[in-house]
Amino acid sequence: MEPSIDPATPAGRAARDGAHGAVPSLHVRLSDADAIPFPTRTVERGDALYCAGEPLRSLYTVQSGCFKTVATYPSTDDDSAPHTQVTGFHLANETLGLDGVCTSRHESDAVALEASVVRIMPVGILEPLCREYAAMQHELLAIMSAEIVRASRLALMLGTMPARERVAAFLLDFSERLDASTSSSGERATELLLPMTRADIGSYLGLELETVSRTLSKLQREGAIGLNGRQVRIVDRTMLEHH
Amino acid sequence: MEPSIDPATPAGRAARDGAHGAVPSLHVRLSDADAIPFPTRTVERGDALYCAGEPLRSLYTVQSGCFKTVATYPSTDDDSAPHTQVTGFHLANETLGLDGVCTSRHESDAVALEASVVRIMPVGILEPLCREYAAMQHELLAIMSAEIVRASRLALMLGTMPARERVAAFLLDFSERLDASTSSSGERATELLLPMTRADIGSYLGLELETVSRTLSKLQREGAIGLNGRQVRIVDRTMLEHH
DNA sequence: CGGGGGGTTGAGATGTCTCAAGGGGTGTGG
DNA sequence: CCACACCCCTTGAGACATCTCAACCCCCCG
Structure with missing residues (x-):
């Protein structure tokens, strides 16, 4: 049995072409939502947009500024310091909160690295909206998928690069x-x-x-x-x- | 039909229960699809269910067996060997292909580690279906979100643990x-x-x-x-x- | 003026990688 | 049926990258 990953197949090349040289990225904007008058919110530098464990009420698109998301992970239960890591940086036009959909609670903290503005998209509105508009549903799925790819690339980088x-x-x-x-x-x-x-x-x-x-x-x-x-x-x- | 994200849905619970203390996991089953007569496919040990770069036709749920997904990443363009890494193992009831939705192409190879059976869920059918049924849409989103969390946890592990x-x-x-x-x-x-x-x-x-x-x-x-x-x-x- | 956060740089400790050898299994062809 | 090849796994020893600890600097702010 030979898994035979062929880096030279046309398919393989096509996939990589989209990846560029660098690593993660691939944030996408929820463009169809531009037309919808979602409210915005200002977050000061150092303040948290949301914290891990909070119930997920909305997704957020960064309008201006920059955030980091920080995941905390108990040190395999008890004893010493818990593992903690910055899992991503988020610039304008990128979407925050995607990791919370599965549990209906935020999985990480989102902290503003500078004074920032976000657009608030309540999930209770977003989901029905996506059921109405195929393009919007598809875009939301695409954004989430892109986030999967981004996280996987980060993992790949952490696992293989000096x-x-x-x-x-x-x-x-x-x-x-x-x-x-x-x-x-x-x-x-x-x-x-x-x-x-x-x-x-x-x-x-x-x-x-x-x-x-x-x-x-x-x-x-x-x-x-x-x-x-x-x-x-x-x-x-x-x-x-x-x- | 419950439009909002409800932590008490079967999907929501399933997602959280899988989290536990250990690392990744968090795979969820597309349970609502159980009732739908999607076709299945058998994959022999060592064979690829799909390869990176192929157009995304379907998502797959593992019925029995086990897969690994392998991502390839060019060694920052030219020269030597490309980075390659196993990004996940997938057991029964877990879903494959989520990372391809964003580009409509598979981002990695999926290789069977043993003789396996998958259920084929064409995206062209899945998306309209999700527009019809709120619970199903929500579950698909939850699965994708869970995959984001899984990948992030893997990254965290690779970044912080000995x-x-x-x-x-x-x-x-x-x-x-x-x-x-x-x-x-x-x-x-x-x-x-x-x-x-x-x-x-x-x-x-x-x-x-x-x-x-x-x-x-x-x-x-x-x-x-x-x-x-x-x-x-x-x-x-x-x-x-x-x- | 003092304190604290952020950044740089050095030197030794250490965990993981690299290279190398050897030991089963299993499938295949003589 | 044996022999060989190949893959997978294990173990050792030295090399090397990164971590750890420590000192120092700068800048901003109270």
Whole structure:
């Protein structure tokens, strides 16, 4: 029995083409909802949009700003500190709360990394709406599916890549999504202002903050990026992509 | 027909019950589809149910047997070997293909680890059906959400746990799901017959197969498990859970 | 001015990987 | 029926990446 995963099949290539070089991303906007007058809410930097365990009332689309989602996981029951990890960063036009649908409770905390605005889409309204409009239902399913893919890619990255590649992939992905969020489609952002700390990045990438810092410094020394605190300039994109 | 997300629906409960302490899991059955005469298909051990890149025609529910899903990811474009990883194992009553909805193409390969039977649910039928029946729509959303949670937990595990905890969590999760799949609810399976190789486990857990082997051996020496090739007996559950 | 959060960098500890050898099983062809 | 090949698993020893601990800096804010 040979599982025979053929990386050269047309099918395999097609799948990868959509993936780009970088990692997760693939957030999608619930565009059909644009026409609907959902209310918005402002969240200050450091405040939680929702917390793990709270009943799920709504899904949220980021209008402006940036969030991190943080999952907490008991340290296999008792004793010491529970495992905790940043499971994602969410920029404008991306949707938050999808992981809570299954249990009707939020599975993670969503914390604003800067002053942000979200559009509130109550699930009690969203579901009937989706039953009415096929396109909308399909889009919701697509968004959820994309989130599955995003999480799987994160897992793949955490399972297979060394620190350098993880950080590089993170930067590339972030720049792409920054571009997508400003809808200045075409070229990608080359000047990034990271709204999160090194510790956040490390948590997301499965690294210690020192490792993140060191890796960024090394990328700078090698001329791949410019670095000034949270200001990052992507100097040599191919250097980040190829290895 | 209950439009809102109700934590007390059978689907909701099923989803939560699967969560438990261990890691991923959280597969749910599309129970409402039981009444519908979807066709089935038999897949021989080692054969692919679908491959990455293929257009998404159907979702599949495992009737019997076991699958692994394998994601391939180009090594940041060119040069050497592409990253590849087992992103999940799927037992009876669990649903396959969810990650393909967003792109209408499968994102990974699904390979049978033993002779298996699946129920085929064409998306072209499933979506209209869900528009008709609120409960079914909700259940599909819940399943997809559960898959997001599962993938996030895997990422969390890969990002934060040492080898020993990963292997222990894997065994506990597998035993729980084995129990769930045989619907002998209540107590959990204590005697496991793993259908996958050490390499598969390692790929899934972000470890080398040698590390998996060593870790299993150590767990055996310490009296937490009994080990005989792919036959695993869980001797001391708390030893696996608590650190 | 003092304190605290965030960031950088160094040096040693350590867990996992890598490379290598060897031991069963099982299927197949002589 | 044996022999061989192949896959899977186990175990060892050294290499290496990342973690851990620690010191220090900067900046902002009270």
